[in-house]
Amino acid sequence: MAPSALQNGGFILGLIGAAALIAATAMNKWSVKDRQGDVVTSVYTYKGLWQDCETTTSGFTECRPLYGLLGFSGTFQAVRALMIVGVVLAVLGTVISVFSLSCLTMNKMEDTTKAKMSLTAGIMFIIAGVCGIAGGSIYAHQIVSSFMMSSYSNYGGGYEQGMMGGGMGMGMGMGGGMSGGLPRYTFGPALFVAWIGGGVLLIAGILKSVSFKEMVKDDEKPRYPGVVYKPQSHSQTEVIDHHMEQRKGEQKYV
Template identity: 30%
Template sequence: MAHGGLQALGLALAGAGWLALLAATALPQWEVSTFAGDSIITALVTMKGLWMSCVSTSTGQLQCKSYDSVLALPGHLQATRALMVLSGVLGPLALGAAVAGMRCTRCGGDDARKKAAVAGAGGGLFILSGLLALVSCSWYGHRIVTSFYDPTIPINLKFEFGSALFLGWAGSALALLGGSLLASSCCSRGGGGAAKGGGYPRARTPPKGAPTSREYV
């Protein structure tokens, strides 16, 4: 039962992480304009994401514009896009394998070892998805830090971490943790009955004087 509980916990954490990665990929708040060094209140806030850039005014209005050309984008932005999209595509595959391999489902037959292997494969896909997202978010964050401390860039053109970047880090951490719990199920030997004894009956020697018989445990 504990083994099935860890599988359910891993699936919940990994699923929540995958949803967070999808939200982070779609949101435009990967980097926001900084007001460091400004002596007046700026009425406009610029935000940049993977697919569009937005400008928010002090009155609450938000105007966004999608990037016109993919080839005109910087190399780090194109790579981040590709890694985050690939991370999101791996999510449904990992989710399907994890659900099919869980002990509480009837998918994939009744072979405990085979189901554990399928659940472990789903966990491995979640780990790969989390690693891709972690690399892309960290790379993007490194570029923000490098540009922020570059003295040749004016202060009004510098950016800071946005909420979508933090969401991406949190989602990758949840995917890695949940995937690790699912992957550990293929190495555990929990469960009773056939899972412990290899599925074969074990003969017990009857006491002297008792009729000869075979008992199964």
């Protein structure tokens, strides 16, 4: 495959993955309240990395910002940090990827420089994709743990509620839930957006890295055009005249 096609494909996928990672980080629906088995309620609760929100059936939404650093667990802060690092690297990789495109001509920029920039953008995309997938997976693991503990809240429910409320830093005790137990939360759409964005960034990084190899191979090929040797053609009269001159010269010496 041509290096330009790999570069363009990696750039487009990197742009899509960066947009998905930014959207997932800003979304509030990382976890949503599970309504299965609940009594009909007029409050819809969902939580994100930066806000906990409640929406009523009338359409009124109230969100509580999650400010500060000391009030949340290390796991929750790690998810925030992973998503922020992923967003920053994805954006930087997209900017570098623009300047490394072979279709973009810039003065005094060699092909080897563009190849190195393409590899740098590919590495950034791969790291950003890993950060997005890891952040979503860690958050999903906490949701699964909270779901299992709330399902078996009869076994030390008070301790589990305190542990999960402070462990995840997501306000697990906010809003109703199962009668006599903990509220249960399930996966929100932001998790799937983060996973998809991370996977797209991984593919983009691989394409950019492969394009680096192709660009290096093309740069090693000789750049000068081939020279075709053509023997000098002589007409028959020129050959005869040259032969006669040689014979005259021989007779003169004799």
